[in-house]
Amino acid sequence: MEIPEGLRTALNQIRETSIDNNTLYAQYIEEIMPTTDIGTWASPILEVPKVMNEFVSELVQKIVYTQLKIRIFRNPLSILEGEAIPLGSIGEEIFINPIVGRKFNVDDFAGLLAKYEADVKVQYHKVNSDIQYPATITRAKIKNAFTSWNELNSFIEGITNALYNGAYIDRYNMTKDLVTSAYDGNNVQIEVVTQPTTEATAKAMIEKARAIFLNMQTPTSAYNAWAKVGGYGNEILTYTPKEDIVMLVRNDILACIDVNVLASAFNMDKTEFLGNVIGVNDFDVWEHIKQADGSIKRSKAYDGSNILAIMCDKRWFRIKQQDFEMDEFYNPNNRTWQYYLNDVRMYSYSLFANAVVFATSMPTVPATDLSFIGADTDSVGEGKKIRRFVKLTPANATSTITFTSSTPAVVKVTKISNTEVEIEGVDANETPVTITATDGTLSDTIAVTCTE
Secondary structure: OOOOHHHHHHHHHHHHHHHHHOOHHHHHOOOOOOOOOHHHHHHHHHHOHHHHHHHHHHHHHHHHHHOOOOOOOOOHHHHHOOOOOOOOOEEEEEEEOOOOOOOOOOOOOHHHHOOOOOOEEEEEEEOOEEEEEEEEEEHHHHHHHOOOHHHHHHHHHHHHHHHHHHHHHHHHHHHHHHHHHHHHOOOOEEEEOOOOOOHHHHHHHHHHHHHHHHHOOOOEOOOOOOOOOOOOOOOOOEOOOHHHEEEEEEHHHHHHOOHHHHHHHOOOOHHHHHOOEEEEOOOOEEEEEEOOOOOEEEEEEEOOOOEEEEEEEHHHEEEEEEEEEEEEEEEOOOOEEEEEEEEEEEEEEOOOOOEEEEEOOOOOOOOOEEEEOOOOEEEEEEOOEEEEEEEEEOOOOOOOOEEEEOOOOOEEEEEEEOOEEEEEEOOOEEEEEEEEEEEOOEEEEEEEEEEO
8 A cells, every 4th residue: 555655754754863862763663665564664663662652752743743734724814923922921012102293493492401202102911821732642543543554644634633723723713802802892993884785885895994994004093992992191103004904804794795896995906915805704702611421512602793804904913822832741551642732822912003893883891980080160151162071981981971961051061972071151150050971870970150
């Protein structure tokens, strides 16, 4: 029976490594030729325990990981991953705002000694995923695999699938989960659109996407989430070169949109454009629940059907690997080899980078506190207007605030935005009027007097 070439190369590589390390394996095992019989070749492995241990140890470390990744799931989102974190558990992301210019003044001598500090922002990301993938190999399974070269090849591919596919599939899902998490927590800019089902709705979404795509290439604060989540200091200005803008789109949405039209809208060649667009199956979040009988059931933990796509700077994804190593040992108690694939990584997203989620509705993030900013008393002249602001906690709460006046005939209120109210003096009166901001059970008041 013909020996699969990849398998022959990999097994001979184990032998070469053994020669270099002067171990028992090379003393007992011959080089595999195209006509080598598997029974003759495998006999020393099955008969000499130490040789068997060496073979099984090298099996995963050398063959599975480096040679025979034939059916490994190719994670299309791996291009969004950053460099590894070899040490430490926290990564620091620093953003420095552009310096604001000033008019030159020849008479400004004091400015020579003034202090001009850069506007520096910092976001911390930490290693937050430590997953272990265990697999057990029994002596009986090894013996069965040595019945033919194809059986051995299938056995090795099976180990590959068992150990590495689990990790790569989890990486794919956890990358998508970052989008879902940011949307659900309202920690990203969100554009509400109608799900494309007709030519008109598809065109409407494409037009919005094109406008955002163009605007992202210019300095703006509209597409990062720093101010939205209550980041300290000034709002930040960010921009993204078009080659660094990626779009993750649900496959069913891509099926409704002509890719040629979408590429044209982005003013890009179709081939170039497709490198920036990645189709994904969904934005749902799944979990694995162990049943009473020991089986594992896959259950939907979050319905992400409201999310259609995300357009963002590649740097929005803060994914880094700290460790991806195999540990193994032989258990003489039951004559098995235990393998543990350890995948330690950081999964986070940037509040500095441009990102917009296209969704059919806004998420719900309730406020935990509400209060007027500034003093709890104020005054406004008759016929005059002032504005007051309300602070929500958290800053990205989606609560809808209502503003009321206890005496509209004296002081009238007009809602400007969800956290801003215009207060107008109507009729001068010494008695203060109560202005109330309300969100469900939360409320706060200020007393405003209308003066002449």
